[in-house]
Amino acid sequence: MGMALAGLVAACSTLLGPRTVEISREELQTRLGKQFPTTKRVMKLLDVSAGLPRLDLQGDKNRVALAFDLTAKELIMGGEHKGQVALSFGLRFEPKDLTIRLTQPKVEQMMVEGLPAVYQRALSTMGAQLVEDSLNDYPVHQFKPEDLRTADRMGYEVKDIQITSTGLAIHLAPRP
DSSP: OHHHHHHHHHHHHHHTOOEEEEEEHHHHHHHHHTTOSEEEEETTTEEEEEOOOEEEEETTTTEEEEEEEEEEEETTTOOEEEEEEEEEEEEEEETTTTEEEEEEEEEEEEEETTOOHHHHHHHHHHHHHHHHHHHTTOEEEEOOHHHHHHHHHTTEEEEEEEEOSSEEEEEEEEOO
16 A cells, blocks of 8 residues: 555656746736836936837847837936837746846947947946846736745745746746
8 A cells, every 4th residue: 555655646746747837928028018118217317218128038048138219308408319228137036025036137238329429338338237236136027926826735836937939938846
């Protein structure tokens, strides 16, 4: 009886092996798009507005790339500058608060039309650092406890998130 039970448990654990939950590219674009357009004030000098992002999934690098148009309005002089920003990042799951967070954000390009080269370089350097610092560990989605309740009852937990060419693959694995 003990051997049969051990065999049955082993067979069940094989049946209950790792699972993957897919989030499509379109669903990810919709979720990210809800946070845009957005406007932020920078050092009481500029209002910077970011338009809807264009999403590119880089499965070979396990990164998400976003590009969006931006407009910077000077608060003192009233000038307006248009540009583009492109950045990439990885994703990770934080079990403490059930969030998906950005990891290792990197500004790939920051360009504002009409700026002299010296200002463009300064903006690229300072802006990239500011963006990377402010986006690292930034939560982009929070699961409700009931979203993961079934997986939890079955003894599963989120193991990792993989970015594919078609979306996200959230890997669930049996708890140790």
